[in-house]
Amino acid sequence: MPPTSETLTAERILEATEEVLRRHGPAKATVVDVARALGVSHGSVYRHFRTKSALREAVTKRWLDRTTELLAAIVAAPDLDPETRVREWLAALFAAKRRKALADPELFATYSVLTTETAETVVGAHITELTDQLTEIVRAGTAAGTFTVDDPAVTAGALFRATDRFHDPHYAREWERPGVEGEFEAVLDLLVRGLRAAA
Amino acid sequence: MPPTSETLTAERILEATEEVLRRHGPAKATVVDVARALGVSHGSVYRHFRTKSALREAVTKRWLDRTTELLAAIVAAPDLDPETRVREWLAALFAAKRRKALADPELFATYSVLTTETAETVVGAHITELTDQLTEIVRAGTAAGTFTVDDPAVTAGALFRATDRFHDPHYAREWERPGVEGEFEAVLDLLVRGLRAAA
DNA sequence: CAGCTGACAGATTTCAATATCTGTCATTCC
DNA sequence: GGAATGACAGATATTGAAATCTGTCAGCTG
Numbered sequence: 001m002p003p004t005s006e007t008l009t010a011e012r013i014l015e016a017t018e019e020v021l022r023r024h025g026p027a028k029a030t031v032v033d034v035a036r037a038l039g040v041s042h043g044s045v046y047r048h049f050r051t052k053s054a055l056r057e058a059v060t061k062r063w064l065d066r067t068t069e070l071l072a073a074i075v076a077a078p079d080l081d082p083e084t085r086v087r088e089w090l091a092a093l094f095a096a097k098r099r100k101a102l103a104d105p106e107l108f109a110t111y112s113v114l115t116t117e118t119a120e121t122v123v124g125a126h127i128t129e130l131t132d133q134l135t136e137i138v139r140a141g142t143a144a145g146t147f148t149v150d151d152p153a154v155t156a157g158a159l160f161r162a163t164d165r166f167h168d169p170h171y172a173r174e175w176e177r178p179g180v181e182g183e184f185e186a187v188l189d190l191l192v193r194g195l196r197a198a199a
Numbered sequence: 200m201p202p203t204s205e206t207l208t209a210e211r212i213l214e215a216t217e218e219v220l221r222r223h224g225p226a227k228a229t230v231v232d233v234a235r236a237l238g239v240s241h242g243s244v245y246r247h248f249r250t251k252s253a254l255r256e257a258v259t260k261r262w263l264d265r266t267t268e269l270l271a272a273i274v275a276a277p278d279l280d281p282e283t284r285v286r287e288w289l290a291a292l293f294a295a296k297r298r299k300a301l302a303d304p305e306l307f308a309t310y311s312v313l314t315t316e317t318a319e320t321v322v323g324a325h326i327t328e329l330t331d332q333l334t335e336i337v338r339a340g341t342a343a344g345t346f347t348v349d350d351p352a353v354t355a356g357a358l359f360r361a362t363d364r365f366h367d368p369h370y371a372r373e374w375e376r377p378g379v380e381g382e383f384e385a386v387l388d389l390l391v392r393g394l395r396a397a398a
Numbered sequence: 399c400a401g402c403t404g405a406c407a408g409a410t411t412t413c414a415a416t417a418t419c420t421g422t423c424a425t426t427c428c
Numbered sequence: 429g430g431a432a433t434g435a436c437a438g439a440t441a442t443t444g445a446a447a448t449c450t451g452t453c454a455g456c457t458g
Binding site for chain 3: 229230231241242245249250251
């Protein structure tokens, strides 16, 4: 128990919660554990988060936001043509998820449980943010005449859903298999060709 | 307990197993239950199926094969052009799964558990059969000059994986949502356009 | 007095004893 | 004699009592 006499903030609680989740897993990580890790009573934790699930949602959002930020850089890249940006963006999403899943499977499994719990709220918002990023790229490509697309938002949604297998944690086990890279390329090729074609 | 004095066959055991699964669900459906439903001792069931999981695999295969057969009709349809056949085949796959999921959610959940159990064996073979059917259509379209595709088998795999969300039981809950039809159309449009485009 | 504590009620989880199930096989039955 | 039985050992599941956890709040503390 490291009491660390600093003031108790939401931020410090989130850090401790991550650590407890990493150690105990999602099923056995309790609010009491988090409080103990911080050297405070569990009542203090409830001062910053109304419920245990609010705390879990906040931790999950934090984890997902790291990926959102990473990808934002590609949306903003000014020197890349739209087709390359679509490819790089989807490849970066796949690579980010895959790296996490392979580097620390147990932690990834923990967050997979958390995302399943919070599918309607936190994950829904995350997916909206991501498809908004994609929409931005598709819109730019349409404006530049590179893509022929009726409604960029609808097409961005289709791109995102067509690549579910390469970012949905449900498929994480597939990402270890030898052929995945090629499978991803095949899907991506088909989709990008679909963007280019005349309506 | 209907003893039905006919001879005990693998077929009759499979029918009884389906019934027990429907009534009890996957967790509580035991070999003893199946034997009781048939009015025989459980030892007799083991004469036809080496293990409980062999029995479950056989029932699952039966269920999946019904879909395979249904779709085979579209592959063989001689009066349809390749693009229509791709669209109809994927639409029929989605419709078949969706119908089952909405008509009897509990039974569908039961079979979802069974398919998860048998992912490596029975489901793997099922997916191979389905992608083989798709490959056939893509090959025909390529031969006819309608599609421009390097390797029909690879492209068929990409088509199948890009539409995972519309046939993988994992997404069954999404199939109730209002917008799904449109989402499916958007993905399908993008993919079909990708098939048509020049390499 | 703002922040923290710890005791509390009700909900959930754990654990160990008990019951049931799986898979085998010597024996029985037509 | 080929098919079916049922007793059995080890594995798995169920159950209910005890332990722990969640969320609240009156009171302590600096």
